[in-house]
Amino acid sequence: MSRPIQIVEVGPRDGLQNEKAVLEPAIRAELARRLEAAGARRIEAVSFVHPKYVPQMAGAEEVMAALPPEPGRSRIGLVLNGRGYDRAITTAVDEVNISVAATDGFGLKNQGLDRAGQRAMVEAIVARRHNAERGDAAPSLTVTLSCVWGCPFDGEVSVDQVADMVGAYAALGIREIALADTIGAGDPWAVTKKVEAARKAAPDATLRLHFHDTRNTGLANAHAGIEAGVDVLDASVGGIGGCPFAPGATGNIATEDLVYMLERAGFDTGYDLDALIETARWIGEKIGRPAPSALSRAGGWPGVG
Amino acid sequence: MSRPIQIVEVGPRDGLQNEKAVLEPAIRAELARRLEAAGARRIEAVSFVHPKYVPQMAGAEEVMAALPPEPGRSRIGLVLNGRGYDRAITTAVDEVNISVAATDGFGLKNQGLDRAGQRAMVEAIVARRHNAERGDAAPSLTVTLSCVWGCPFDGEVSVDQVADMVGAYAALGIREIALADTIGAGDPWAVTKKVEAARKAAPDATLRLHFHDTRNTGLANAHAGIEAGVDVLDASVGGIGGCPFAPGATGNIATEDLVYMLERAGFDTGYDLDALIETARWIGEKIGRPAPSALSRAGGWPGVG
Incomplete structure (x- = not known):
């Protein structure tokens, strides 16, 4: 077994955006x-959200300027709307990830747009990309669908609702769609069901999974997703971040915990576990609290990573 | 889906035995x-180990005296050898769990017995039980096999080695055999493999799983075990305890985290999640540190538990 699993590192964005400390x-x-x-x-390096709303993400252009393009590496910028895209294409981001919600409630709170409005917003960005506003170097587009396993405003989210949204974004030409458990309310059996429905709705799209460890189900959900055939997962170094809807909870699944689980089982992640753990400890010092990941406390196991 | 999953609560034993605080x-x-x-x-209430080695477990007889027998409830006492069994049968324990290791290294360190010696020790206890030393009320016997997914002294443990041991204990008439990831080194794919091998080696035995969350794989391992057909899992309220071989690591998988994951997916555990979380917070006060479980920090989800 040496199936490669690609991990998209989201610590610099989803992790840091949910930390109290604001880093330069x-x-x-x-x-x-x-x-x-x-x-x-692949690394979600920045978010082009207004610093008034998320001061932790201010200065995305400066971050990108400090990361000269490099073959084989992809730096992702998150956008929530066309204004974010305006900023993104002034930088060297390789990919733009557009975050939308699987529910009206979250979409309205987060972006002022219901589901139909979010689709229209994505459609407009897709059209701009086709017009090649940044020429041949136009960033590729992905979509993250949030609240797939539960919404803090609308509650339960049905399999059909998720499948409808995935199908709609695939129809817009989005080639990679991430399903996100934004508040960490999912369980692995529900992961299997929604991944299967999403694949049926968008058989040609790459599915990606984004889990939060809010209720400790993150790695179990990852296991279920990988067993259901998904090869791309988001994770955050150190498990930094949190959940604005569950104060005291932890953040994304930790990259080093995911790497440990996968490498131990014989998957190929391409990561160096020791270097990851060192980075988790380093960022823990910068944010002023120890990284909550298990591996940064327990250490690995001989021969893994 | 309303498959029942039985959770054996091991917090009063495996949890407290690994806490610094010594409780009365x-x-x-x-x-x-x-x-x-x-x-x-079912609750692992006590350990009949010498208090010189594990002061946290001193006074097992007093604990049992404070728990009058009740129909439908089973209180389990852990023993490591015949002397522990001597003590166990002077109390009202409903079950005796004999802990043995899948490796010579751990068996020698923990009990002064290699694998053959451990089997002989269990065989002698089985013979005493047949002689009905406590009459008709002789406690039932189960075996926990430790270090199934890795040993701090002998390293990797093969599927065949585990299958051999499971087959040997089933041949002694042990009807329930727990496979334990004592140091939290397992991954869910390895869980599937060893559960399948154990079932083949002991098709008539009930398999039970015991996971530690040392490296955050505990619930993923539980998911894999349940998918492989196991219906009985150990868990510790609050996720209390730790790992003597990984200082700073967490303990057993937390009962409330496991209950949340299972009830959310529609399994029936028979637990009240709110009462469990309250108990986790209560024991956190007694041991002088917050319980490390996710649910005791994040809370549940409407309609679960």
């Missing part, structure tokens, strides 16, 4: 560089 | 009573 762009760029040295090939 | 027998009995009020039907 230079530190965030250094985090990205350290993660790349540890093996990250 | 009266508090440990109260913990057992609170857990039973929250839904526990």
